[in-house]
Amino acid sequence: MTETTWVDGAAGSLYDLDNLPYAVFSDATQDEPRLGVRIGDHVLDLGAAARELRPEWAPLLDVAALNPLMAAGPETWAAVRSWVNDLLSDESNRERVTLHPIADVVTHLPFEVADYVDYYASEHHATNVGRIFRPDGDALLPNWKHLPVGYHGRAGSIVVSGTDIHRPAGQRKAPSDDGPTYGPSQRLDIEAELGFMVGRSVPLGQRVGTGEFAETVFGVTGVNDWSARDIQAWEYVPLGPNLAKSFATSVSAWVTPLAALDAARIDLPEQEVPVLPYLEESNATTYDIDVEVELNGVVVARPPYRTMYWSPAQMLAHLTVNGASLRVGDFYASGTISGSEKDQRGSFLELSWGGKEPFVLDGEERSFLQDGDEVVLRYSAPGARGGRIGLGEVRGRILPTL
Incomplete structure (x- = not known):
């Protein structure tokens, strides 16, 4: 492909010819x-x-x-x-x-969403969450390194970047409370993720292998999986996230085709526990994508996607191993992207360690989202010519409960 564009100011930018989202x-x-x-x-x-x-x-x-x-x-x-x-x-x-x-x-919204699955593919995130909620137990549950853990989300609640998010309300119960109460979430959070758009239909009963990733996934987009942690803590045992997640998931307006990310493909970090054959990959790869988490104009974290434990191809293969169908417009997300360092944590739950260790923003201690807060997630990756490409941003402002 040609390397020079006639469009003024585009050459050498994050949106040069090697990107084209x-x-x-x-x-x-x-x-x-x-x-x-x-x-x-x-x-x-x-x-x-x-x-x-x-x-x-x-x-x-x-x-x-x-x-x-x-x-x-x-x-x-x-x-x-x-x-x-x-x-x-x-x-x-x-x-x-x-x-x-x-x-x-x-x-x-750039595509008509068919179904939506959200994974939990970062070992650093899963370990942090396990230590926060199970300080006296194992950080990772026994199944975590054997399969990509995920939940089926609500496709109708996916919104495009720039959409305001009303604070959700629901049942909450603190450990010290006698029973649940209803009201606005007091522990509203973000999850910085990467999403994958399926461009292929596969009938019921037909599985998709890890080697079919490139012919199945059209492109990627940034994702903010807004999460109401207090609602989640009360509802998610034993069946998992529901109302704590289903009120809104924001995605970038710009969809980056897989071809634009060829230069960002890197080896997947080693998986020390052997996986079952359907999850095996020859030359398993992931993407070297950097994320910035900005709260009210200040960058508070920089999670690296390259540290994710489960690969995009493994998540896709797990999606259909039971014979579930695929439809054009199906969408799956990586789960929170977090690295090994504190400033690489992709959720405020982790950054504030469950609210026990608030982080400082403009001189104020912060843990969870307040009304009026604006969160912007920005993504970039290596480009084909040595520079970087932009994957678009995911922006959302928190409004009071309706």
């Missing part, structure tokens, strides 16, 4: 949402380009969701990406395409 956007001159591709600080109107230059692709690109393109398969993913690269690198296309400044567009 997708979004669904609208603008002041045309209210109908449609697909776009980011280049520098502009959005290429992909729907308009398809209508004029590649009408055979209009049913895939002149639409308001990524699902038709995802369903078209890896060969089409590659062909469209190559075409977009040509449009943005050949100077003769300057007058043939429409670019919109990022500041002038509104982004929307």
